[in-house]
Amino acid sequence: MISLIPILGLPEFEYGMNIGDEIVKKIDLITNDVVVVTSKVVSKVEGRLVPSNSRDEFEKNVIAESRRILRRRGEMMIVETNHGFVCANAGIDQSNVPSGQIALLPKDSDRSARRIRDQIQAISGTKVGIIVSDTFGRAWRRGVTDVALGVAGVAAIIDLRGSLDANNRELKVTEVAVADEIASAAELVKGKAANVAAVLVRGVDSSYFRESSVAEEIVRVPSEDLFR
Amino acid sequence: MISLIPILGLPEFEYGMNIGDEIVKKIDLITNDVVVVTSKVVSKVEGRLVPSNSRDEFEKNVIAESRRILRRRGEMMIVETNHGFVCANAGIDQSNVPSGQIALLPKDSDRSARRIRDQIQAISGTKVGIIVSDTFGRAWRRGVTDVALGVAGVAAIIDLRGSLDANNRELKVTEVAVADEIASAAELVKGKAANVAAVLVRGVDSSYFRESSVAEEIVRVPSEDLFR
Numbered sequence: 085m086i087s088l089i090p091i092l093g094l095p096e097f098e099y100g101m102n103i104g105d106e107i108v109k110k111i112d113l114i115t116n117d118v119v120v121v122t123s124k125v126v127s128k129v130e131g132r133l134v135p136s137n138s139r140d141e142f143e144k145n146v147i148a149e150s151r152r153i154l155r156r157r158g159e160m161m162i163v164e165t166n167h168g169f170v171c172a173n174a175g176i177d178q179s180n181v182p183s184g185q186i187a188l189l190p191k192d193s194d195r196s197a198r199r200i201r202d203q204i205q206a207i208s209g210t211k212v213g214i215i216v217s218d219t220f221g222r223a224w225r226r227g228v229t230d231v232a233l234g235v236a237g238v239a240a241i242i243d244l245r246g247s248l249d250a251n252n253r254e255l256k257v258t259e260v261a262v263a264d265e266i267a268s269a270a271e272l273v274k275g276k277a278a279n280v281a282a283v284l285v286r287g288v289d290s291s292y293f294r295e296s297s298v299a300e301e302i303v304r305v306p307s308e309d310l311f312r
Numbered sequence: 313m314i315s316l317i318p319i320l321g322l323p324e325f326e327y328g329m330n331i332g333d334e335i336v337k338k339i340d341l342i343t344n345d346v347v348v349v350t351s352k353v354v355s356k357v358e359g360r361l362v363p364s365n366s367r368d369e370f371e372k373n374v375i376a377e378s379r380r381i382l383r384r385r386g387e388m389m390i391v392e393t394n395h396g397f398v399c400a401n402a403g404i405d406q407s408n409v410p411s412g413q414i415a416l417l418p419k420d421s422d423r424s425a426r427r428i429r430d431q432i433q434a435i436s437g438t439k440v441g442i443i444v445s446d447t448f449g450r451a452w453r454r455g456v457t458d459v460a461l462g463v464a465g466v467a468a469i470i471d472l473r474g475s476l477d478a479n480n481r482e483l484k485v486t487e488v489a490v491a492d493e494i495a496s497a498a499e500l501v502k503g504k505a506a507n508v509a510a511v512l513v514r515g516v517d518s519s520y521f522r523e524s525s526v527a528e529e530i531v532r533v534p535s536e537d538l539f540r
Contacts, residue, residue: 086316086501088515155538162538170452219486223451223539224398225459226532227469227489229496241455258447261455262500268457269497272490272516273314287316288500304454310383310390311451311539 086287090273090280097125097281099133104203107282113204116293118213118285120270123233124180125281126196126216127187136186142176149174149188154312165189168303169233170312171220180279190216193234194297201236213238213293217267223311230271232263232298239263239292240301261302262292314515318501318508325353325509327361332431335510341432344521346441346466346513348458348498352408353509354424354444355415364414370404377402377416382540393417396531397461398540399448408507418444421462422525429464441466441521445495451539458499460491460526467491467520468529489530490520 091111097103103126107119127133136142139159147153150163154170165174167189175189190196197214204212216234221227232240244258270283306312319339325331331354335347355361364370367387375381378391382398393402395417403417418424425442432440444462449455460468472486498511534540 085318086497088314088316088497090313157538219488224532224537225489225492225530227487227492227530229489229493231453259455260447260499261453261457264453264455265457265496265500268493269314269316269500271488272493272497302453302455304452309452310385 086269086285088269088273089284089286091119091282091284092280094125094281097128099129099131101129102203103129103282104200105207107200108204108207111284113208113210113212113284114286115211116213116288116290117210118215118238118266118288119200119204120215120217120230120267120283120285121197121200122274122281123175123190123193123216123218124187126190126193126200128181130190130196132188132190133181133185134188135184136178137184142173142186145186145188146174146176149176164306164312167193167233167299168305169220171218175218175220175233189218189233192299194236194299195234197234197236211237213288215263215267215270217270219271229264230267230274232261232267232302234298235263235296237293238266238288238296239294240296240298242292263296263298263302314497314513316497316501317512317514319347319510319512320508322353322509325356327357327359329357330431331357331510332428333435335428336432336435339512341436341438341440341512342514343439344441344516344518345438346443346494346516347428347432348443348445348495348511348513349425349428350502350509351403351418351421351444351446351461352415354418354421354428356409358418358424360416360418361409361413362416363412364406365412370401370414373414373416374402374404377404392534392540395421395461395527396533397448399446403446403448403461417446417461420527422464422527423462425462425464439465441516443491443495443498445498447499457492458495458502460489460495460530462526463491463524465521466494466516466524467522468524468526470520491524491526491530
């Protein structure tokens, strides 16, 4: 059994604040808990809010955060970000950000996740997994879902190749993006409007805990991608 | 808080069996529970196993189940299925199926979900939401995640447009594919090899319960899709 528990009562995060410290103040963590932290608050503490007062300024920022613009429709650009993520407007948005500013994605969300993990371990002595999440659209299916931008201590992908199915036949290609699934699960108790910046996911299979990286494991390089 | 609970002890499903009945025998359901049922067992009870003993036969079935082949790489075809889903090999696979057979996706998973919902209500009097799920790959990101093929009684997409963020600014485009997120969440306690055919998701926000359809809400029509 897995429990998805919103971490309530966290403060408004600002530049320089210690996210791990604030989480530990609000909830008792145990070994192999996973905490999903929304990238917006990571952007805030890491100084990734920048001024933007016009459509032009917004677009300049999207381009600066991108390697490549893949598609354009009206004001929306689907880009490949400097990290390699494919998403709308390089993940930049204005929701839950002070007026006149926009939030860029964290520079390296794997590193951000490791930092939060280290903060929590330093304060509480507890080893947890951290996922930094954001909300992305996707090809072929309507609607957005939450995905992992960075992980620490928990697998980005679990490789079930070589496992046997219930008929003892070897499973062929089953690399499961568990970090994305955990991020999506956490979203269900978060809600966009509710301003819940972190969710505790308790009960994740212990075999899913290992050193990992979204950048290396989940980001598909363009040369392997049939749809870019 | 949401709980994800694998429903253990379900029988091997075969043609004509009543899935709702078997679920009710194993677990006490309450109003607004959601049960995620893997499409494989729906295919089995609906007679969607067909013989296939060669690569040629397999491919013929993939083509018959598809409107269009989008890409090909080696033995893998990325197709648009007759339902409109974009996935590998029209969702056809051999795992957890008797040797010499393959499982086609259910013909209409929204209808399948409604049937299971009705079965459960008829036996237990309890109104639950049902999601029929499968495991799909995606563009741009490595690894598979579980998604919804059909829903009954629970929203495919929740529209948060018009809601206010924490700064009282209107959220722009936030249509959340909650059925896909619930399917992904359920996968975390299922595991490919463990043969858990159904997962109870308890605690889903009551506003997420309504009549809905994956076919109409989540399937993006090709003319709206920038990546096909």
